Amino acid sequence: MKIPEKLKMVLLFALFILCPKTCYVCSWLAEKCHFFSDVEGLNIASFYHGKTSIAECLSVTDIKEDLRGLPTNLLNLLVQMDLHFHGVLAPNSFSRFGSLENLKIAGCFSEIPPEAFNGLTNVTSLTITALDSKNCCEVALDFSHLPSLTSLFISHHDLSLLALNVFEKIPHLQWLYLDSVCLKDLSDVLCRLANVKLLKLFSLDDWNIRLQYQNCSVFNTTDISTEFSIETVDLLLGKLEHIDEGAFKPFGKLSLLHFSVSNTDFLEDLSLIGVHQISKISAIVDVLNVDDLCVAAKLYSVKSVDVYYKTINLSLTSKGSVGCKEIGYITLENDISREIVNLLDVNSVFQIFSNLTSAAIYRHVLRSNDFQSLCASYPQNVKQLINMVLQTIRIDKIVSHQFMCFVNLKTLKLVMSKISVFEDFAFIGLNKLKELNLHRNKISSIHRHTFSGLHELRVLDLQENPIIYIEPKSFGHFTNLSSFLLGDLNFPPNMSLIKLHLSDIFGVIPYNLSNVFISSGLRPMHLVIGSNTTLNNGLNLHIKGQYVIVEDCNSLLLTSVFTLQIQAAYMICENEFIGKYVPSVVSLEFQSMFSDNIGDLSVINQLVHLKTLKLEKLDLTNLPNMDIMFHNLTKLETLILANCKLFFLDGSLTKDLKALTKLGLIPKDTVNILQTFVDHLTQLRFVYLEDLDLYCSCDNAWLVSWIRDNRKVEVVMSNPSMQDLKCLTDNEVDHISFVSYVTENCSFDLDFVFFACSSVFLCIFIVVVLMYKFVGQYFKPFYHIASGWFREAFRMKEKQQYRYDAFVSYSSKDEHWVIEELLPNLEQRGPPFLRLCLHSRDFQLGHDIVENITDSIYASRRTLCLVSRNYLNSNWCSVEMQLATYRLQTGPAGKN
Numbered sequence: 072m073k074i075p076e077k078l079k080m081v082l083l084f085a086l087f088i089l090c091p092k093t094c095y096v097c098s099w100l101a102e103k104c105h106f107f108s109d110v111e112g113l114n115i116a117s118f119y120h121g122k123t124s125i126a127e128c129l130s131v132t133d134i135k136e137d138l139r140g141l142p143t144n145l146l147n148l149l150v151q152m153d154l155h156f157h158g159v160l161a162p163n164s165f166s167r168f169g170s171l172e173n174l175k176i177a178g179c180f181s182e183i184p185p186e187a188f189n190g191l192t193n194v195t196s197l198t199i200t201a202l203d204s205k206n207c208c209e210v211a212l213d214f215s216h217l218p219s220l221t222s223l224f225i226s227h228h229d230l231s232l233l234a235l236n237v238f239e240k241i242p243h244l245q246w247l248y249l250d251s252v253c254l255k256d257l258s259d260v261l262c263r264l265a266n267v268k269l270l271k272l273f274s275l276d277d278w279n280i281r282l283q284y285q286n287c288s289v290f291n292t293t294d295i296s297t298e299f300s301i302e303t304v305d306l307l308l309g310k311l312e313h314i315d316e317g318a319f320k321p322f323g324k325l326s327l328l329h330f331s332v333s334n335t336d337f338l339e340d341l342s343l344i345g346v347h348q349i350s351k352i353s354a355i356v357d358v359l360n361v362d363d364l365c366v367a368a369k370l371y372s373v374k375s376v377d378v379y380y381k382t383i384n385l386s387l388t389s390k391g392s393v394g395c396k397e398i399g400y401i402t403l404e405n406d407i408s409r410e411i412v413n414l415l416d417v418n419s420v421f422q423i424f425s426n427l428t429s430a431a432i433y434r435h436v437l438r439s440n441d442f443q444s445l446c447a448s449y450p451q452n453v454k455q456l457i458n459m460v461l462q463t464i465r466i467d468k469i470v471s472h473q474f475m476c477f478v479n480l481k482t483l484k485l486v487m488s489k490i491s492v493f494e495d496f497a498f499i500g501l502n503k504l505k506e507l508n509l510h511r512n513k514i515s516s517i518h519r520h521t522f523s524g525l526h527e528l529r530v531l532d533l534q535e536n537p538i539i540y541i542e543p544k545s546f547g548h549f550t551n552l553s554s555f556l557l558g559d560l561n562f563p564p565n566m567s568l569i570k571l572h573l574s575d576i577f578g579v580i581p582y583n584l585s586n587v588f589i590s591s592g593l594r595p596m597h598l599v600i601g602s603n604t605t606l607n608n609g610l611n612l613h614i615k616g617q618y619v620i621v622e623d624c625n626s627l628l629l630t631s632v633f634t635l636q637i638q639a640a641y642m643i644c645e646n647e648f649i650g651k652y653v654p655s656v657v658s659l660e661f662q663s664m665f666s667d668n669i670g671d672l673s674v675i676n677q678l679v680h681l682k683t684l685k686l687e688k689l690d691l692t693n694l695p696n697m698d699i700m701f702h703n704l705t706k707l708e709t710l711i712l713a714n715c716k717l718f719f720l721d722g723s724l725t726k727d728l729k730a731l732t733k734l735g736l737i738p739k740d741t742v743n744i745l746q747t748f749v750d751h752l753t754q755l756r757f758v759y760l761e762d763l764d765l766y767c768s769c770d771n772a773w774l775v776s777w778i779r780d781n782r783k784v785e786v787v788m789s790n791p792s793m794q795d796l797k798c799l800t801d802n803e804v805d806h807i808s809f810v811s812y813v814t815e816n817c818s819f820d821l822d823f824v825f826f827a828c829s830s831v832f833l834c835i836f837i838v839v840v841l842m843y844k845f846v847g848q849y850f851k852p853f854y855h856i857a858s859g860w861f862r863e864a865f866r867m868k869e870k871q872q873y874r875y876d877a878f879v880s881y882s883s884k885d886e887h888w889v890i891e892e893l894l895p896n897l898e899q900r901g902p903p904f905l906r907l908c909l910h911s912r913d914f915q916l917g918h919d920i921v922e923n924i925t926d927s928i929y930a931s932r933r934t935l936c937l938v939s940r941n942y943l944n945s946n947w948c949s950v951e952m953q954l955a956t957y958r959l960q961t962g963p964a965g966k967n
């Protein structure tokens with residue numbers, strides 16, 4: 072439901088006034104957007120990889136409203152509309168985000184006026200897709216208000232509704248990607264491209280298309296000069312139902328043509344589409360007729376072929392026999408749905424494709440002596456071969472001297488093929504081989520001569536082989552090895568111990584070793600280094616096993632370890648955690664299994680070079696010195712505690728982590744996180760919280776407002792919102808909402824103070840209004856009287872001197888009484904002895920009479936009016952009375 076803005080404000084105000092639960096209000100208004108300024112390091116979605124300043128808004132119903140909280144200097148924005156939304160994309164929807172470079176909109180709008188993109192002067196890349204990938208959205212698009220656009224991606228929008236000149240109006244368009252745009256006819260796309268001059272790349276991906284002859288007037292297909300100048304055209308087409316002759320003629324060249332035909336003769340289809348060059352053909356066919364393929368390769372100057380087929384026919388006619396000599400790259404892939412039964416004659420393959428740089432063969436049965444006979448008869452055919460991949464193949468064994476003639480091969484991948492037998496000298500002749508990957512085979516024993524001849528090898532991958540036996544010096548040939556991956560050591564059960572002696576198997580440990588993985592799978596391992604070699608580079612060591620015991624921890628080789636990754640219950644040396652012996656380590660990852668024997672992990676505080684630390688599946692509750700474990704780690708930038716058991720996290724742990732920028736917390740059990748935990752983390756920028764389960768305690772209450780309000784640290788939670796955060800009550804059974812616990816029990820917070828202040832203010836306001844209504848007319852006199860009083864009092868304080876204590880205003884007809892009675896009583900019979908001012912006695916001669924009166928009134932502290940019948944009849948007396956009243960109202964006029 073959409074709540075109008077005004078109503079929202081009124082409700083917000085009402086809630087603010089009426090109840091202290093303001094944090095509910097904020098979450099209820101919570102943004103649909105997440106903003107990430109820097110997400111490197113912790114894996115979030117791949118969309119963000121390497122990008123900075125990204126916002127993602129999901130289930131949006133009103134773009135302006137839902138994006139309100141985002142910073143305006145955003146560079147990358149993804150807006151995913153609500154599934155049921157089908158409104159207009161309003162004009163100026165994004166005009167706040169003038170810096171935006173990359174905009175992605177997912178949703179079906181009823182209308183998108185060109186003004187919708189107003190203000191996006193810096194957008195270079197725009198993506199428009201639908202949420203539902205089954206249908207096409209039916210809306211006209213116009214990008215003329217995006218002056219910098221160079222890259223445009225449209226998917227699941229009906230192209231035929233776009234104006235014919237839609238792409239011409241984008242002056243700098245260079246890359247155009249159309250994916251599933253509901254083409255009924257190829258003309259739909261070709262006619263729209265006719266005048267787009269700068270286009271470098273055009274990619275069309277549509278599954279069900281009929282390639283019908285285009286009929287726009289701008290093309291005259293009998294005239295080759297109407298070709299596009301597009302450099303790269305990628306066509307990824309599904310089932311071709313029908314092709315009109317010359318359908319793609321205007322393209323001239325294709326860099327990639329990917330299509331699927333059930334028709335056995337795909338060559339016939341190719342001849343129809345009308346182009347004269349295709350760099351790469353990628354096809355899904357039932358039968359691959361190599362003869363046809365070679366004819367086509369010649370015709371279209373094909374350089375690269377990638378075919379997926381059910382059966383392959385390798386027999387050649389004279390026409391095809393020369394055609395495949397220019398192909399550099401082939402991938403031959405047999406249908407994945409079948410057993411691996413199809414035999415492929417490697418000898419024939421390399422006879423046909425005699426100039427290959429790269430060959431990949433998947434899912435075939437190979438004969439091992441085919442390679443031998445190839446080397447015997449056509450050694451020059453594999454001279455150029457640099458990469459060879461043989462994956463998921465069936466072959467009995469790799470016999471000796473089998474690859475003799477592959478003299479330039481640099482990479483050989485013989486993987487996932489269940490090969491168990493490698494004869495001695497099997498790799499002789501591969502003098503330039505840099506990488507040998509034998510991942511996921513059935514190699515069980517390795518002998519001194521298995522790898523003879525591989526002097527240049529840098530990478531040897533023997534992962535996931537059930538290795539039972541390694542003869543000493545088996546790896547002695549690899550003087551320049553840098554990456555060595557070995558596993559899973561699975562020595563026979565009667566050997567109680569799997570013991571790997573590194574110096575024994577190498578003879579001399581290669582100085583350039585920089586990456587070592589050793590696994591004993593589910594069994595324990597004893598590792599002996601047996602050498603004090605130090606390496607040229609820092610070593611990245613990854614050890615896996617049930618548990619691992621290193622026998623010679625004092626070996627200097629361990630001081631070369633820069634990255635240590637342990638996947639074992641524990642890795643110890645003389646009953647202590649290995650950490651102590653790898654003082655140079657910069658990155659440490661330890662994934663345990665809640666084992667008790669891990670040793671004293673607090674030695675981690677000696678690894679002062681650490682920048683990354685990840686601890687997983689550890690029981691930190693019974694570590695004696697847990698609180699000092701992270702001390703001294705002043706260079707640590709990333710800390711991840713995943714699935715660790717711990718009771719609480721506080722400031723004593725983090726006091727030295729001054730450089731920490733990224734923190735990941737995935738607690739195993741319920742925890743308390745005290746506010747002091749983040750107090751020292753001054754550089755913290757990013758926090759990832761997953762499966763957070765708190766105790767119901769006010770100690771944790773700070774988290775609610777911290778997550779919500781702090782602007783410096785970006786907090787990403789696996790819980791969809793704060794409201795879903797649960798906490799465990801004292802009885803250790805019930806889980807209740809953490810936010811409601813906090814508001815009910817820990818409410819003396821800022822919200823409450825605000826509430827109290829606003830309530831008091833409201834009360835005063837109401838009282839004032841009511842008073843004004845009912846006693847308003849008395850305000851003005853009351854004000855004057857009061858201010859007179861105040862001023863008078865003020866004057867008294869100033870000890871201002873008056874000439875007289877009182878001015879006596881009387882009618883001269885009453886003079887007798889004044890002189891006889893009043894004067895003696897007030898002036899002489901004191902104390903106090905007052906000085907009176909009488910007009911008959913004290914008025915100054917020669918002055919104007921009104922001036923005299925005024926002066927006397929102002930020179931007197933008080934005015935005494937002798938009101939009698941005579942007084943009321945006298946004009947002068949009424950003047951005096953008025954002047955006295957006037958003075959009463961305005962106060963003394965500064966005269967002395």
Ligand SMILES: *[C@@H]1O[C@H](CO)[C@@H](O)[C@H](O)[C@H]1NC(C)=O
Pocket residue numbers: 169170171193
């Ligand atoms: C657009 O890009 C230019 C050059 O990259 C930059 O100078 C300008 O500040 C940007 N505009 C906005 C509004 O960020």
Ligand SMILES: *[C@@H]1O[C@H](CO)[C@@H](O)[C@H](O)[C@H]1NC(C)=O
Pocket residue numbers: 256258262285286287
């Ligand atoms: C091309 O021809 C088809 C049918 O012959 C027609 O439906 C379509 O509108 C034409 N396209 C153009 C751009 O003329």
Ligand SMILES: *[C@@H]1O[C@H](CO)[C@@H](O)[C@H](O)[C@H]1NC(C)=O
Pocket residue numbers: 291292293294
């Ligand atoms: C196409 O070009 C050819 C030769 O260049 C010309 O003979 C023919 O009339 C043109 N067709 C149209 C429809 O313009």
Ligand SMILES: *[C@@H]1O[C@H](CO)[C@@H](O)[C@H](O)[C@H]1NC(C)=O
Pocket residue numbers: 360362363384385386387388
């Ligand atoms: C294999 O290809 C050749 C040459 O094109 C052809 O003569 C032969 O009939 C094909 N064999 C099969 C079984 O299709």
Ligand SMILES: *[C@@H]1O[C@H](CO)[C@@H](O)[C@H](O)[C@H]1NC(C)=O
Pocket residue numbers: 396397399426428455
């Ligand atoms: C073989 O391929 C190389 C490039 O890899 C090319 O220079 C050479 O001309 C090709 N030889 C033949 C006979 O096509």
Ligand SMILES: *[C@@H]1O[C@H](CO)[C@@H](O)[C@H](O)[C@H]1NC(C)=O
Pocket residue numbers: 529551553583
């Ligand atoms: C060893 O490999 C390095 C690169 O990893 C290379 O620079 C060096 O030349 C090689 N040394 C020898 C003796 O092959």
Ligand SMILES: *[C@@H]1O[C@H](CO)[C@@H](O)[C@H](O)[C@H]1NC(C)=O
Pocket residue numbers: 563565566
């Ligand atoms: C372990 O058993 C193998 C046969 O399975 C045998 O050849 C070997 O001598 C035995 N080793 C020991 C130490 O008993």
Ligand SMILES: *[C@@H]1O[C@H](CO)[C@@H](O)[C@H](O)[C@H]1NC(C)=O
Pocket residue numbers: 601602603625626627
């Ligand atoms: C390596 O050096 C340490 C002392 O630094 C010594 O105890 C150890 O025996 C040496 N190991 C080898 C194999 O020489």
Ligand SMILES: *[C@@H]1O[C@H](CO)[C@@H](O)[C@H](O)[C@H]1NC(C)=O
Pocket residue numbers: 676677679699702703
């Ligand atoms: C690291 O800190 C602990 C305690 O905080 C201290 O005992 C230890 O000596 C420090 N280690 C180093 C190498 O500084």
